Amino acid sequence: MELDWLLAPPLPETMPRQRVLYHRLRQAILSGHIAPGTQLPASRSLASSLKISRNTVLFAYEQLVAEGCLLADRQGTRVAMLSVQPVMLPRKEDANEVPLQLSVRAEVALQPGPAREAAVLPFAPGTPDYSAFPFRSWRTCLERAWRDAGWRQLGYAAHGGDPALREALAGHLTTVRGLAVDAGQIVITGGTQAALDLCARLLGDHGDVVWAENPGYLAARVAFGLAGLRVHDVPVDTEGLAPSDRDWCEHPPRLIMITPSHQYPTGRVMSLPRRLALIERALQSGTWIIEDDYDSEFRRAGPAPPALFGLKPDAPIVYIGTFSKTLYPGLRLGYLVLPHAIAADFARATAQATRPGQGIEQRALADFIRRGYYTAHLRRMRARYTARQIALRAALKEAFGPSLTLSGGEAGLHLVMWLPQEIRDTDVATRAEALGLGVRALSSYTKAPMICNGLVLGYGNLEEKMLLEGVRRLVLAVQSQNNNMHQS
Incomplete structure (x- = not known):
């Protein structure tokens, strides 16, 4: 049996010969070029004819036996009878191939949007001042976290995130943002986008309507679209999101996503009457409000307006925060604050859906907040x-x-x-x-x-x-x- 073509040029420059031999044999078997039941040469014989070492042939044979493509017994090595019979592939010019493509939902992530490369250019929105990052204090916290790390920090994070970080965040939000929350209400996420993705999947069902601000945060539309939600755009005026009675009647929402403290991109602040009215309508209609407290840490004149979360006890509001602007985007840590009624279940579902990690960074961030470095940096x-x-x-x-x-x-x-x-x-x-x-x-x-x-x-x-x-x-x-x- 002539098998010289198995190592005929061209050969991949970076691939070992044993991998080349394996791949070409496997392709020939699956395409039907070598028929089921065909007896292959003994390893010594094939190695000699191809002028390669016997170990190279043994590697290819053993891998294909493990995959079920070859059978090896006292009678020798032969091509297995596959459960799905291979067919000879048509030549490319004769093939009527179905093009490979993403799902329909993925189209939302392919829509034109601002180029991420622009983040390094002057006037690029949403880019913090990296030159002022507190490298020394952050490095100290990281080194301490590594020094004190145990096996838990090397595995998946606990449900909801590291307990130390959740506790530190609860204290920070209570003191600085005026939110009376406890650690059990906090779920650590991989940033705002990850938080939006979780809200879309765990609070909404396929086909549900979600309201988005218009103009608004483009990446939110991606998260909602990939979760199979239908986005309805609601205009923003000088007081923030301005839904009409027609919006409520013709497009009743399951979710409403808002940036009330500093609307993105207009920068407008939602008035207190508008906030209270939105909460009342959400309570009446069984709607979840996703409150992205965007850039509230960098308030110019006076204290930040009160968050919707906490204005009314047990309201259907989820509060989102992130460290992407206050520290640096590459940290990929943010958080959700949830009502007591769903916090435990949401944390368990999050752990199953995302398998959170970054245990060392979470522990370092908790230390960074506890020691007052974070407040001083802000x-x-x-x-x-x-x-x-x-x-x-x-x-x-x-x-x-x-x-x-x-x-x-x-x-x-x-x-x-x-x-x-x-x-x-x-x-x-x-x-x-x-x-x-x-x-x-x-x-x-x-x-x-x-x-x-x-x-x-x-x-x-x-x-x-x-x-x-x-x-x-x-x-x-x-x-x-x-x-x-x-x-x-």
Whole structure:
């Protein structure tokens, strides 16, 4: 039996010969090129004819025997009779192949959105100031966590997360955010996106309606769509989410996702009457409210408005927080605060759905919070971001004059610069990207029929030395599009 083709060129450069021999034999068997019952040469004979070591042949034979492709006994080695008979594959040019494709639900994750690479550019929204990260104190906490680590920290995290972190977070939220919660109500997650995914899957069923802010957080739509929920867009006005009676009647929601403390991306704050009214309607309709307390840690003027969570006892509200902006995104840690009625079951379901880990990082973060490092870091960053926003506002007003309209800025790390309707924000954002800026078009966060025209300007990563140069380039981007409009 001629088997010289098994190691004929071309050979993969990085693959060992024993793997090449195994793969080519396996492919020949599964395709029917070598028929069932065919007797293969003895290992010594095949090794000699191919001029390779016998161990190389033995490896391929033994692997294929283990997989059920070959049978080895006193009579020799032969191709097994597979339960599903292989067929000769047609040549590619003759094949009428069904294309490989993702599920229909996956289409929502493939929709155009802001490029993640823009996060390193000036004015990119949602990017914190990495240069101010407290490396020394964080490293100390990490080293202490490793020194004190046991086998539990090396395995999956406990249901709901590390008990020490949940306890530290409960104290922090009670003291700083005014939420009277205990550790049993907290579930540690892999950040905001993971928290939204859990809420979508554990609080909603396939086909349920979820309300999303318009304009709003694009990644939330991805989480809801992948969970099989139907997204209904509700407009945002100066007081936050503004549902109409028609929305409640024609699109009754199972879930409502809001960013009331600092709406993303407009920066607007939901009024207290609007918050109370939303809670009452949710209680009447059996609706869950997902409250993403986005950027509330970086409040500018006075204390942050009260969270919806806690305004009314036992209300159907889930509170989401994250350390992506306050520490760094790569930490991939966030948390959910849940009503007592579902907290234990939600934690058990989360452990089965996600198999949480990061035991060392969770223990280090608990230590970081307990020792006051986290609160001190927030205080320093709040002052830094406030000064940076003041400088940016002044530079923008000087560059664009009295016609400039800015919104947001009460909290968070970005401003919205509104543009005249004759200047398309998408064109300005494209030109700005070519000039090395990470601004985003406000319309890219918006779904029809809502119309918004402006630029989302992040200043978290905008170093002082780059501020004036960044504004100069932004002026060029806007003027370029304005000139194009007049010429056309």
